[in-house]
Amino acid sequence: MPDGESYREPRAALSTPLVLVGGVLPALAVGAAAVLGVVVNPAWFVLAVALPLAPPFLITITMLTRNRRTGVVVDDAGITVGALGAARGVYLIPWTAIDTVRLEDSPRLVDAMLKARRIFSPTRYWGVPRGMADFTTPAGVLVPPFAGTVLIIDVAEATSIVGEPPKPRRYFGNYVNVNFFSRTYKSEISSLWLVPTRDPERLAAALADHGFS
Numbered sequence: 001m002p003d004g005e006s007y008r009e010p011r012a013a014l015s016t017p018l019v020l021v022g023g024v025l026p027a028l029a030v031g032a033a034a035v036l037g038v039v040v041n042p043a044w045f046v047l048a049v050a051l052p053l054a055p056p057f058l059i060t061i062t063m064l065t066r067n068r069r070t071g072v073v074v075d076d077a078g079i080t081v082g083a084l085g086a087a088r089g090v091y092l093i094p095w096t097a098i099d100t101v102r103l104e105d106s107p108r109l110v111d112a113m114l115k116a117r118r119i120f121s122p123t124r125y126w127g128v129p130r131g132m133a134d135f136t137t138p139a140g141v142l143v144p145p146f147a148g149t150v151l152i153i154d155v156a157e158a159t160s161i162v163g164e165p166p167k168p169r170r171y172f173g174n175y176v177n178v179n180f181f182s183r184t185y186k187s188e189i190s191s192l193w194l195v196p197t198r199d200p201e202r203l204a205a206a207l208a209d210h211g212f213s
Helices: 016-039 044-053 057-067 107-116 200-208
Strands: 005-009 070-075 078-083 090-094 098-104 149-155 169-172 182-185 192-197
Touching (some): 005 200, 016 044, 016 057, 044 057, 070 192, 070 200, 078 098
Antiparallel strands (some): 005 070, 070 078, 078 090, 149 192, 169 182
16 A cells, blocks of 8 residues: 555445446356357347347446446545546545544435435436436445445535546436436535445544544
8 A cells, every 4th residue: 555545445336246237147148148149049149239238237237337436545635535546536535624434334324314315326326216306416425236334424624625526427317207307417526425335344443543433
């Protein structure tokens, strides 16, 4: 680790279930169709090409892709979260800007928090579910499907956060509605940050070293 860095988790969102449904199963299905195309009938090659574009594989592959770069770094400057190594979508939260930090291992409580604060998270939902059309997309809410433990950071001074959100993106609703079929969502810096972790014990130890327990 670089000097002053006590924790680094570059693939924090890639839990085993997400990798399985978003990567392994689609790859096995495509591979099986390709083999059948060789040994049974070339028509199977059409299915091999079409499978990644068909639900549910399109959804699961997309969710794996959206979450593949999410990571967490703890060092002397603060907590860095987001798409580590990217030009946009990675943020440094200085220690002086942080109010509270805690680890939450209940997916039900995390879902309740998202709904209570009217948050739409593209890293958790493929499209916009019913009832979320007017929700906001905080830049630091990076909760993937099948998240186990989530790091929750409440920021006292959001203006102190260093980083540039991703460009606005258009998301489609999961239902046909004449008033809302698709909408462009812009990520904004906010006081709430939710980031997954696959190593909560080591992350907790790193946070404790900086006075947060």
